[in-house]
Amino acid sequence: MHLHRMPGLVQRLFPECIWTMPATRPLLYLTFDDGPIPEETPFVLEQLAQFEAQATFFCVGENVRRHPEVARQVLAGGHRLANHTYHHISGWSHSRPDYLADVEQCRQVLAEVQPEARPLLRPPYGRITPGLARQLHQTHQVIMWDVLTCDYDPDFRPEQCLATAIRLTRPGSIVVFHDSLKASRNLRYVLPRYLAHFAALGYQFHKL
Numbered sequence: 117m118h119l120h121r122m123p124g125l126v127q128r129l130f131p132e133c134i135w136t137m138p139a140t141r142p143l144l145y146l147t148f149d150d151g152p153i154p155e156e157t158p159f160v161l162e163q164l165a166q167f168e169a170q171a172t173f174f175c176v177g178e179n180v181r182r183h184p185e186v187a188r189q190v191l192a193g194g195h196r197l198a199n200h201t202y203h204h205i206s207g208w209s210h211s212r213p214d215y216l217a218d219v220e221q222c223r224q225v226l227a228e229v230q231p232e233a234r235p236l237l238r239p240p241y242g243r244i245t246p247g248l249a250r251q252l253h254q255t256h257q258v259i260m261w262d263v264l265t266c267d268y269d270p271d272f273r274p275e276q277c278l279a280t281a282i283r284l285t286r287p288g289s290i291v292v293f294h295d296s297l298k299a300s301r302n303l304r305y306v307l308p309r310y311l312a313h314f315a316a317l318g319y320q321f322h323k324l
Contacts, residue, residue: 156303163308173195267303
């Protein structure tokens with residue numbers, strides 16, 4: 117079973133987090149988690165460029181450290197880098213000091229290529245506690261999602277992944293894809309078709 121959108125009750129427990137954006141016109145906010153990596157991120161950038169789409173890349177800090185040239189390619193394409201912790205850790209299974217230290221380590225790496233006064237953060241797996249969310253909110257804008265494509269699931273057929281993502285998307289949706297090896301099969305099938313579908317409907321794609 118795939119949980120593509122968090123229930124409203126869960127969202128209300130985290131009022132500091134942003135789950136969707138105001139929908140005054142047909143805009144979508146595409147986000148890509150877990151990169152940047154040379155195997156998948158350039159493909160994403162190529163697809164986005166074809167539709168003049170901007171996006172936000174929630175980066176694992178150690179990937180930025182390993183592949184700074186790919187991170188710079190993201191910025192050169194007009195996109196935004198954001199924090200996804202340094203080691204892609206869960207806020208449920210690490211102490212608060214350890215988690216915050218990992219977030220800070222990622223922030224420092226990102227600041228070397230993209231200085232920001234108030235950076236964006238997405239907790240890996242969406243796993244944080246209300247107390248941790250409140251503390252993170254003091255230094256970061258915490259971004260969750262409206263549509264999780266589940267492209268990382270090898271048992272989720274590409275055609276089904278695409279159809280579900282299209283069905284759940286609405287104006288103002290924050291949509292999660294993954295520029296990761298695990299998501300490659302679904303990502304390479306779904307992303308170009310998803311972009312084409314919503315571009316044909318008159319949507320624009322903005323970064324957060």
